[in-house]
Amino acid sequence: MSALRSLVLGCGSYLPERVVTNAQLSNVVATSDEWIVERTGIRERRIAAEGELTSDLAFAAARRAIEHAGVKAGELDLIVLATTTPDRTFPATAVRVQAMLGITSGAAFDLQAVCSGFVYALAVADGMIRSGQARTVLVIGAETFSRILDWSDRTTSVLFGDGAGAVVMRAEKTNGAANGKDRGILSSHIHSDGNYADLLYVDGGPSSTGTVGRVRMHGREVFRHAVVKLASVVDEALAANGLSRNDIDWLVPHQANKRILDGTARKLGLSESRVVVTVERHANTSAASIPLALDEAVRDGRIRAGHLLLLEAMGGGFTWGASLVRW
Numbered sequence: 338m339s340a341l342r343s344l345v346l347g348c349g350s351y352l353p354e355r356v357v358t359n360a361q362l363s364n365v366v367a368t369s370d371e372w373i374v375e376r377t378g379i380r381e382r383r384i385a386a387e388g389e390l391t392s393d394l395a396f397a398a399a400r401r402a403i404e405h406a407g408v409k410a411g412e413l414d415l416i417v418l419a420t421t422t423p424d425r426t427f428p429a430t431a432v433r434v435q436a437m438l439g440i441t442s443g444a445a446f447d448l449q450a451v452c453s454g455f456v457y458a459l460a461v462a463d464g465m466i467r468s469g470q471a472r473t474v475l476v477i478g479a480e481t482f483s484r485i486l487d488w489s490d491r492t493t494s495v496l497f498g499d500g501a502g503a504v505v506m507r508a509e510k511t512n513g514a515a516n517g518k519d520r521g522i523l524s525s526h527i528h529s530d531g532n533y534a535d536l537l538y539v540d541g542g543p544s545s546t547g548t549v550g551r552v553r554m555h556g557r558e559v560f561r562h563a564v565v566k567l568a569s570v571v572d573e574a575l576a577a578n579g580l581s582r583n584d585i586d587w588l589v590p591h592q593a594n595k596r597i598l599d600g601t602a603r604k605l606g607l608s609e610s611r612v613v614v615t616v617e618r619h620a621n622t623s624a625a626s627i628p629l630a631l632d633e634a635v636r637d638g639r640i641r642a643g644h645l646l647l648l649e650a651m652g653g654g655f656t657w658g659a660s661l662v663r664w
């Protein structure tokens with residue numbers, strides 16, 4: 338029996354030019370390079386220029402992904418853009434990117450699952466490919482979190498950065514039952530629990546306050562939940578595919594905190610050299626962090642065809658999820 342699956346054809350990413358170091362931030366809030374490095378692993382982050390929007394970052398990453406994939410923009414019949422920092426409340430940033438790419442066919446929409454956004458978007462795009470509703474799909478994670486930070490709050494402002502990453506996926510027919518050796522998205526597993534909404538949120542929005550709001554976080558609580566929820570969804574993804582921890586070639590995690598990455602790698606029995614880490618240079622770019630890390634490791638030759646990748650993320654909501662991808 339033949340079935341459809343999503344093959345990843347290529348990836349791309351983009352970072353704004355401006356680098357902001359921890360030392361520079363210590364002139365703005367009561368913090369230090371030492372505190373930030375020790376507690377998070379972050380050394381610097383990129384911040385979008387004035388007038389540089391989420392759509393600009395997304396478009397730059399998308400162009401690189403499309404080129405890397407060897408497809409034409411006109412072949413895309415779906416764009417899913419994960420973001421919590423859209424250009425405007427509406428229309429979706431995805432339709433802006435669609436227009437920037439010069440496409441007038443297919444569909445484009447935004448998806449909001451905060452830091453888990455890319456895993457959610459991958460799950461949705463994969464589902465639409467498998468059900469025959471889309472054939473060539475651009476999945477983007479793009480954020481300008483700098484615009485929703487309270488720059489006087491040292492507990493959040495030092496943690497985030499701006500950036501974008503993207504992948505192009507295409508439907509491919511497979512014959513026979515799917516197995517873990519096939520290339521493409523093996524499976525995605527997404528979860529949420531709205532009871533934790535007040536631990537990580539923005540204190541505004543069009544319906545509640547009519548303002549954009551700023552990020553608020555109870556970091557220590559989020560940290561505690563992240564470690565547990567990530568371990569459980571990783572096990573769920575492996576079990577669903579009959580794979581074991583030893584099968585993983587690369588962990589490509591959401592980059593929130595180096596200590597969370599180390600904890601997850603330890604639980605998986607993966608050596609540090611098997612974890613793609615960008616948090617020290619990118620900080621937490623929310624939905625963009627996984628495709629940014631993925632693109633870096635693909636382009637520098639670490640990730641190669643046939644490797645098994647585990648993507649995982651946890652964020653506001655709470656939302657969390659994991660995808661297994663045979664590159």
Ligand code: UT7
Nearest residue numbers: 368369372376452491492495556557559560593594651652
């Ligand atoms: O991507 C979405 C998911 N987000 C996450 O996964 C983030 C998870 N949380 C974390 O990464 C960590 O909890 C943080 C990095 C946010 C904080 O690290 P922590 O080790 O949990 O520190 P803490 O919140 O327990 O704060 C310890 C101390 C506090 O001072 P007191 O109360 O002990 O006197 C804070 O006020 O550190 C203080 N502090 C700072 N000091 C210098 C908090 N932020 C800063 C700062 N610079 N930037």
